[in-house]
Amino acid sequence: MIIVKLGGSVITDKKVYKKLRKGVLRRIIYELSGENLILVHGAGSFGHILSKDKNLNSGLNDYNAIDFSTVARDVQELNTIIVSMLIERKIPAISMPIHSFHMFGENFPYLKFYEYLIRGFVPVTYGDVVLERRKGMAICSGDQIIFNLAKYLKPERVIFVTDVDGIYDKNPKIHKDAVLMKVLHAKENVSFDKDVKDVTGGMELKFKIMGMLALSGIDVIVVNGLVKGRVKLALENRDVIGTRVVV
Ligand code: ADP
Numbered sequence: 001m002i003i004v005k006l007g008g009s010v011i012t013d014k015k016v017y018k019k020l021r022k023g024v025l026r027r028i029i030y031e032l033s034g035e036n037l038i039l040v041h042g043a044g045s046f047g048h049i050l051s052k053d054k055n056l057n058s059g060l061n062d063y064n065a066i067d068f069s070t071v072a073r074d075v076q077e078l079n080t081i082i083v084s085m086l087i088e089r090k091i092p093a094i095s096m097p098i099h100s101f102h103m104f105g106e107n108f109p110y111l112k113f114y115e116y117l118i119r120g121f122v123p124v125t126y127g128d129v130v131l132e133r134r135k136g137m138a139i140c141s142g143d144q145i146i147f148n149l150a151k152y153l154k155p156e157r158v159i160f161v162t163d164v165d166g167i168y169d170k171n172p173k174i175h176k177d178a179v180l181m182k183v184l185h186a187k188e189n190v191s192f193d194k195d196v197k198d199v200t201g202g203m204e205l206k207f208k209i210m211g212m213l214a215l216s217g218i219d220v221i222v223v224n225g226l227v228k229g230r231v232k233l234a235l236e237n238r239d240v241i242g243t244r245v246v247v
Contacts, residue, residue: 060136
């Protein structure tokens with residue numbers, strides 16, 4: 001089984017509320033094959049902008065249930081677009097919105113994913129708002145979902161699709177001299193710039209999750225979804241420009 005993560009930065013324009021990169025998304029979907037696959041996508045501008053504006057990370061209070069609902073609705077809209085594109089391709093995609101069955105910090109209901117997988121479906125889930133016992137709610141990123149799924153379902157490979165060539169020594173969008181790291185060791189001590197704008201923990205948390213996946217024996221690769229063919233090459237486990245996280 002392979003898990004593909006479509007980063008919010010590649011499938012949406014993260015600066016503009018609910019702006020889809022429709023052409024890019026459609027092309028990436030055409031690079032996928034529908035066998036033994038779980039698709040996880042980020043929320044991008046369908047989730048991050050409003051979550052930050054409404055300060056949802058601080059928790060649920062007497063006034064913001066409507067904001068929680070709105071973000072849940074918006075990211076589900078993005079999910080429906082993706083599921084529809086997969087169905088158009090005759091891939092039996094099935095939407096798995098975690099706000100409807102997962103409580104943050106508690107056991108992840110991976111069995112539902114398994115039951116769909118063994119019947120030939122492609123479960124499609126995404127970074128979402130979820131209930132949590134202490135603060136009332138939390139934002140669960142696509143990467144955190146992948147960590148939970150991988151723990152139980154043991155995929156052979158996780159492919160992170162993003163909008164840059166892989167992981168760099170510093171954010172390539174800010175630093176022109178950033179260097180692409182083709183191989184990164186899971187335990188390597190890389191210090192990433194703090195991204196204050198990111199409501200889900202930025203590159204530092206991403207790399208931590210990738211490292212834990214690699215340490216549990218999973219192939220981890222990061223590729224650029226803006227470049228045609230890279231997702232396909234990664235799926236076929238062929239040589240491709242990107243970053244491999246290894247032990
Ligand atoms: P999300 O779903 O959270 O948007 P992405 O995987 O698409 O997830 O996010 C990747 C983004 O992280 C890229 O757009 C890139 O600008 C940013 N980034 C920050 N620091 C780095 C780094 N050191 N190497 C690669 N990308 C980085």
